[in-house]
Amino acid sequence: MEDLALKDSWLQEDGDKEDENNILDPEIVDQAESPDKELMTINMGPQHPSTHGVLRLVVTLSGESVVKCIPDIGYLHTGIEKTAENKTYNQALTLTDRTDYLNPLINNLGFSLAVERLLGIEKQVPQKAQVARVILTELQRISSHLVWLGTHAMDLGALSTFLYGMREREIILDIFEKCAGVRMMTSYIMPGGLYADLPSGFDTDVRNFLAIFKKKWPEYHTLLTNSELWFERTKGIGALTAQEAISYGVTGPILRACGVKYDIRKMFPYIGYETYDFEVPLGKTGDVYDRFMVRMLEVPQSIRIIEQALDKLPEGDWMINDPKIAPPKKWQIATNMESLIHHFKLFTEGYKPPAGEVYSRVESARGELAYYMVSDGSNKPYRMHIRAPSFANLQSMPLMLEGRSNFADIVSAIGSIDIILGEVDR
Numbered sequence: 001m002e003d004l005a006l007k008d009s010w011l012q013e014d015g016d017k018e019d020e021n022n023i024l025d026p027e028i029v030d031q032a033e034s035p036d037k038e039l040m041t042i043n044m045g046p047q048h049p050s051t052h053g054v055l056r057l058v059v060t061l062s063g064e065s066v067v068k069c070i071p072d073i074g075y076l077h078t079g080i081e082k083t084a085e086n087k088t089y090n091q092a093l094t095l096t097d098r099t100d101y102l103n104p105l106i107n108n109l110g111f112s113l114a115v116e117r118l119l120g121i122e123k124q125v126p127q128k129a130q131v132a133r134v135i136l137t138e139l140q141r142i143s144s145h146l147v148w149l150g151t152h153a154m155d156l157g158a159l160s161t162f163l164y165g166m167r168e169r170e171i172i173l174d175i176f177e178k179c180a181g182v183r184m185m186t187s188y189i190m191p192g193g194l195y196a197d198l199p200s201g202f203d204t205d206v207r208n209f210l211a212i213f214k215k216k217w218p219e220y221h222t223l224l225t226n227s228e229l230w231f232e233r234t235k236g237i238g239a240l241t242a243q244e245a246i247s248y249g250v251t252g253p254i255l256r257a258c259g260v261k262y263d264i265r266k267m268f269p270y271i272g273y274e275t276y277d278f279e280v281p282l283g284k285t286g287d288v289y290d291r292f293m294v295r296m297l298e299v300p301q302s303i304r305i306i307e308q309a310l311d312k313l314p315e316g317d318w319m320i321n322d323p324k325i326a327p328p329k330k331w332q333i334a335t336n337m338e339s340l341i342h343h344f345k346l347f348t349e350g351y352k353p354p355a356g357e358v359y360s361r362v363e364s365a366r367g368e369l370a371y372y373m374v375s376d377g378s379n380k381p382y383r384m385h386i387r388a389p390s391f392a393n394l395q396s397m398p399l400m401l402e403g404r405s406n407f408a409d410i411v412s413a414i415g416s417i418d419i420i421l422g423e424v425d426r
Contacts, residue, residue, distance in 0.1 A: 038062070039060055039061065039062050039067060040060070040061050041058065041059070041060045041061075041068075042058075042059055042061065043056060043057070043058060043059075044056070044057040044058075044059055044410065045057055046072075046075045050155055050411045050414065051414060052151065052414055052415065052418075052419055052420070052421070053076065053419065053420065053421025053422070053424070054075035054076050054421055055071060055072075055073065055075075055394075055414070055419070055421055055424075056071070056072040056073075056075065057069055057070065057071055057072070057410065058070040058072060059407070059410065061407055064406045064407050064408070065403075065405075065406055065407075066401045066402055066403070066404075066405050066406065066407060066409075066410065067402065067403070068398070068402060069397060069398045069401045069402055069410070070398065071394055071395075071397055071398070073394070073421070073424050073425055074425055075421075075425070076421045076422060076424075076425040077425040077426075078098070078422070078425065078426060080095045080096075080098065080099055080386075080426045081384055081385055081386060081426060083095060084381060084384045085380060085381055085382065085383065085384055086380065087380060088349070088350030088379050088380055089115050089191065089350055089351065089353070089379070089380070089381065090190070090191075090346070090347070090350055091350070092111070092380075092381060092384065093108065093111055093112070093187050093190055093191070094185070094187050096108055096110070096111045096187075097184070097185040097186065097187055098185065098422060099386060099388065099420075099422055099423045099426045100364065100365075100366065100369075100388070100390065100420045100422060100423040101184060101185070101420065101422050102143070102144045102147050102365070102420060103140060103144050103364050103365050103366070103369075103420070103423075104140070104184060104185055104186055104187075105136050105137055105139075105140040105176070105186060105188060105189055106137045106140050106141070106362055106363075106364045106365065106369065107364070107369070108186065108187060108188065108189035108190065109133055109137055109189045109271070109362055110360060110361070110362040110364070110369050110370065110371050111191075111371055112189055112190055112191045112192075113270060113271075113360040113362065113371075114358050114359075114360035114371040114372075114373045115191040115353065115373070116191050116192070117358040117360055118353035118354070118356060118358055118373060118375050119191065119325065119351070119353045119354075120354070121191075121192065121320060121322070121325065124320050124322070125192060125193050125320055126193055126316055126317040126318060126319065126320065127314050127316065128198075128313065128314050128315065128316045128317065128318050129192075129193035129194050129317075129318050129319065130271045130272055131272070131309050131312060131313045131314065132194060132198055132313065132318065133189055133194075133271050134271055134272065134273070134276070134305060134306075134309045135206060135306050135309045135310065135313070136176075136179070136188070136189065137189075137362075138302040138303075138305050138306045138309075139172050139175065139176075139206070139209075139302075139306065140172075140365070141298070141302050141364075141365045142172065142213075142299055142302050142303070143169050143172045143173070144365035144366075145295050145298065145299055145365060146165040146166075146168055146169045146172075147165065147166075147169060148295065148365075148415075148418045149161060149165050149220065149295070149296075150162035150163075150164070150165030150166060151415065152292070152415035152416065152418070153223075153224060155411045155412070155414075155415045156230070156233045156234075156411070156412060156415070157229075157233075158223065158224065158230075160223075161220070161223055161224065164216075164219070164220070164223075165220075168212075168213055168216060171209045171212065171213075172209065174205075175202070175205050175206060175209065176188070178199040178201075178202070178205065179196070179198065179199055179202070180195065180196075191325065192319050192320035192322070192325050192326045193317070193318050193319035193320055193326070194318040194319060196318070197318045198318065203310055203313060206306065206310060207310060210303055210306065210307065213303070214303065217299060217300070220296070221296065224292075225293070225296065230289075231289070233288075233409075233412055234287065234288040234289035234292060234412060234416075235287060235288075235289045236285075236287055236289075237287055237288040237289075237405060237409045237412050237413065238287060238288050238400035238401060238404070238405055238409060238412065238413035238416060239285055239286050239287040239400065239404070240254070240257075240258055240286040240396060240399065240400050241258060241286060242255075242258040242259055242260050242286070244258075244396070244399060245258045245260065245286065245396065246260065248392070248395050248396045248399065249392040249395065250367070250392060250393050250395075250396050251367030251368040251389050251392065251393070252363075252364070252365075252366050252367025252368065252389050252393065253291055253294040253295050253298065253366075253367070253418070254286075254291055254367070254393055254396070254416070254417060255367065256280065256281065256282050256283065256294050257282075257283035257285075257286050257287070257290035257291040257293075257294045258283065258286035258290075259282050259283060259284055259286070260282075261280055261282055263280045263363055264361050264362055264363035264368055265278075265363045266280055268361060270360075270361075270362060276305050276308050276309070277304070277308065278301045278304050278305050279301055280301075281293070281294050281297035281298055281301070282294070288409075288412050288413060288415075288416040291416040291417075292416065295418075323338075323339065323342040323346075324342070324346075324351055325346075325351050327342075327343055327346055327347070328340075328342055328343055349379055350379040350380075351379065352377060352378060352379050353375040353377070354375065354377060355375055355376055355377040356374075356375055357372070357373065357374040357375070357383075358371075358372075358373050359371070359372050359373075360373070361387070364389055365418070366389040366390050366393065366418055366419075366420070366423070367389030367392070367393060368387065368389055368392075369386070369387065369388065369389055370386070370387035371384065371385070371386060371387070372384070372385040372386075372387065373385075386423075386426055388423040388424065388426055389423070390417075390418075390419040390420050390421075390423040390424045391423065391424045391426075393417050393418075393419065394417060394419050394424055396417070397413060397414070397417060400413055401413055
């Protein structure tokens with residue numbers, strides 16, 4: 001009987017057919033065979049520590065220098081986009097929480113704005129819901145940046161920063177829990193407004209958090225911003241030029257660290273951002289340190305926006321008054337048969353936007369998050385595609401590493417991109 005083990009590609013003799021699954025660049029293979037160059041190719045990942053998710057990197061080194069770096073993705077693939085096309089619009093909303101799981105409320109918002117545009121109800125969403133959306137999404141941005149800062153610092157040896165970041169984030173999650181009943185995967189922002197009214201004491205809770213946080217935030221700068229050790233691990237590492245970042249479709253803090261003033265809240269305002277006074281921090285060199293500083297300076301701007309929104313948070317409805325789109329209130333269901341029928345049909349059949357297509361974008365904690373949605377007039381999206389910033393930003397990693405960085409700098413570069421693999425593999 002033929003020995004099948006001899007057919008394994010890793011046992012092939014020189015001159016045999018190359019492994020068809022070899023993802024190495026032929027040029028790199030040629031260099032490795034060159035007698036005057038000694039290259040080593042290693043796997044980094046897929047495991048969560050340091051790679052911020054199940055990201056696999058195939059890294060070719062010449063000594064300590066990175067010659068080639070190939071991100072290999074797909075280990076977390078969930079098929080969320082295709083799954084959404086087999087759900088009603090309200091059911092598909094819950095899937096958006098699970099793409100970027102540190103950014104669920106902004107995911108909810110991007111999806112909801114796309115559906116509202118399909119339905120033609122953007123201008124009918126109550127003002128209370130619009131202002132509350134601003135407050136909630138900016139709190140979400142701060143929460144996400146705290147996780148980024150804690151994990152990025154921990155990657156580079158500053159372990160205590162992670163604990164401090166989680167301490168402040170817990171207060172934000174407490175606020176989300178009061179609103180939605182859960183700390184993550186909230187599905188609280190939905191087409192037409194909010195899932196439920198803001199809880200009693202919401203204004204006080206947010207103001208109390210801001211009072212605490214504004215005292216704590218300078219301590220993070222004390223820990224890292226002017227640290228010589230932090231300089232050594234971040235300055236001049238993984239730098240991108242503005243032209244390189246633009247050509248690779250990079251957005252968010254990475255693009256702004258290159259000096260490009262591109263923020264969806266300013267360029268294409270939504271939910272009233274044009275009425276808020278805030279600035280867009282920019283870097284100069286586009287290296288790991290500049291990305292760090294851009295995010296650090298974004299947090300006070302989010303605080304500034306939240307304070308303005310709290311001052312003009314009105315009373316009133318939190319959901320559009322249309323029983324074909326929004327669930328009737330509970331007291332109406334208990335007293336009115338038509339409301340009960342609307343409720344039943346809404347949660348069994350959903351609503352049917354007119355046929356058409358929309359592209360709706362928001363500024364997530366990681367960059368431009370957009371939903372391309374096509375309606376064929378049925379109760380399910382015919383096509384839903386997510387323009388995920390983590391996916392686009394990850395493409396730039398080989399560019400910032402190859403020929404520019406050492407092996408020890410790879411972890412620093414990954415942390416500075418702030419990728420979420422659930423969004424990359426969606």
